[in-house]
Amino acid sequence: MSHHYDVLIIGSGLAGQSAALRLADSKRVAVISKRTVDVSASAWAQGGIAAVLDSRDSIEAHIRDTFEAGSHLNDPQATRFVVENGRRAIDWLIDQGVPFTRGDDGYHLTREGGHSARRVIHVADATGLAVQQTLTEKLLAHPNITVLENHIAIDFVTGGKLGLAENRCHGAYALDTASGKVLTIAAPATLIATGGAGKVYLYTTNPDTSTGDGIAMAWRAGCAVANMEFIQFHPTCLYHPQAKSFLISEAVRGEGGILRLPDGTRFMLQHDARAELAPRDVVARAIDFEMKKRGLDCVFLDIAHKGRDFILHHFPNIHARCLELGIDITREPIPVVPAAHYTCGGIVTDLHARTSIDGLYAAGEAACTGLHGANRLASNSLLECLVFAEAAVNDILAQPTRKLPELPKWDESRVTDADEEVVISHNWDELRRFMWDYVGIVRTTKRLRRAQHRIRLLMREIDEFYANFRVTNDLIELRNLVVTADLIVRCALKRKESRGLHFSRDYPETAPTGRPSILRRARRR
Structure with missing residues (x-):
């Protein structure tokens, strides 16, 4: 079965949804979602979105913090591009109706590890979910957007596969997991927004959909890939047999949370002068060191000293989830362990989100823009999704209309059903x-x-x-x-x-x- 669209977007997280909404007024867009459209790593993001929104902060300070966290492997142009476009990205979300948390004098900004100022705008402790819910409602209602839920992309259809000399992407094959049928989806522009690859590890904070699909597909098609060794392990994943992949936000440490050994001893000051506010790689290695040295199953993150009212105001969702599991974080510390969290490398792209294959773009965690360097600064990820999704949209809209070649249907003539799953x-x-x-x-x-x-x-x-x-x-x-x-x-x-x-x-x-x-x-x- 063949389908034709102006733009194919693979992935329904923040990069995919924001690109689709920006394109849909002038293009016919298809969005492929592996599960339902609301299931993505973006929806699981708790902390917030980093951007320079306060007069006491500056573009240069945000860039400096990003370079410091990234061990100075960051690309200077990409970093400045993202940071300078941060406020406009936030303004766009506000225009869409995202209900960011307010403080006494405007929007409340929190601070997270590696940041030298309060610059993380958020919706309590469930920012990604609030953003996703806001955009999903608009996505599903737009007449120019077709959402293909429970579909998984298989491979791209490129000029090389068609016997053509051009190095261009013409669409992709995708499996309808409900019917078992493979669709041929033709489009002159395709955006990879598939997220990262956390499920390559046994313990991860990522949803089950984070299986590196876009990165692997792009590599098979001939795209360059970079910095894949930089897998960010989030320092604080809830340690509980019934808590699958539940993240304890960076903001808990940003708002005064203290990491302790089982006997209550604070240990981060022995590893870094910034203590709990050190970047994630430093904190994760420190926890890993203490666990291995002492034979521990976990360490503990203590925010109880901040008081019940403070905790319920700032971390209502974390409090509720922990309480379901018998942990009252207003009275006792949270058991935590590091877990694979974010893929800093990915498909090499330029400042227009273009890959090395014409007509094929990548944005979000699947891409390697150069922003993150050797380690992502907390809350830069959703910002990157927004900025590079817009960059891809601008480039797609600037391209001339192209006639697509005839794409061959998926060939199943020489295969059978698997005998041993x-x-x-x-x-x-x-x-x-x-x-x-x-x-x-x-x-x-x-x-x-x-x-x-x-x-x-x-x-x-x-x-x-x-x-x-x-x-x-x-x-x-x-x-x-x-x-x-x-x-x-x-x-x-x-x-x-x-x-x-x-x-x-x-x-x-x-x-x-x-x-x-x-x-x-x-x-x-």
Whole structure:
């Protein structure tokens, strides 16, 4: 079955939704969502959006903080571009009706780790959810936007695949997971907004949809990928057997939360002068160190000293969720552990969100714009989604109208239904476990080589499975996860230093000059 649109957007988080709404007044847009349209990492974001909104703050200070967190691997042009466009991005959200929390003299701004000023605008402690709900309502109501829920993209249709000399994307194949049918979706412009790859690790704060789909698809199509070794581990994921992937916001530490050992001892000052307000990589390594040194299952984040009224006002959702699990954060500390949280690398893009393939764009966590460097500064992620989604929209609208070639339908003539689905579940579990053990917060070359060997064995097995059986959602995600894992390890092995989120015991020093880890491959037909 073939469908034609002016723009295809893969992913329904903040980057995808904001781009769709900006395009829809003049373009026919299709948005592919793996689950329902409201399920995304954006909706799970608690803290807020960083932007210079206070007269006591400055563009230069935000840039400086971003560089400091990113271990000075950030791209100067991309960083300035995002920060300078921050206020306009927030104004756009306000115009859409996002109900940001107000203070005594305007919008309330909080401070998070790595920031030198209060510049994080938020909606209590559920910013992403509030933003997503506001935009989703408009998205579903717009007559020019077609939302394809429960669809997962498989691969891009490029000129090379059609036997053409041009290096251009003409759309993608996508599986309707409800019917099992594969759609051919043609569009002169395609935006990748698929998010990150947290599910490549055993423990993550990400939703189940974060399987590196866009990154893997772009790599197979011939796009350059960079800085995949920089996986941000959030320091404070709730440690509880019934709490799957529940994040304890950075803002808890920003508002005075203290990290303690089980006996109540504060430990962050022994690791960094900024203590709990140090960047995430520093805090995550400190917690990892204390847990391994003392054989702990978790450490504790204490905000109880701020008082019940303060906590209920600032963190109502965190309080409610913890209380459901028997933890009253107004009276006792929160058990926390680090967990894979954010993919700082991704598909290489320019300031127009363009990839190295014409007609193919990327925005949000799937992209490597250069903003984050070796470690993302807290609350810069949603800002990046907004700014680069707008950049992609502006470039798409500036392009001349193009006639699309005829796209071939998906060929299932030589495959059958899978005989043993257990292969997929076993490989999925194996991959996530050895990535956690060998490619985690602290790395060695030996561990990375061990992981690479297992990845290559899994790749052969998965490719054989893919070639012989009909595609399913689980198979597509597993295929993408193993490609993403390979890219993470390859980038990690290229970096002969410790910088930001990548810490190697074999190369503990930071090189005087940092360079991005860029991977390129020949364009495939």
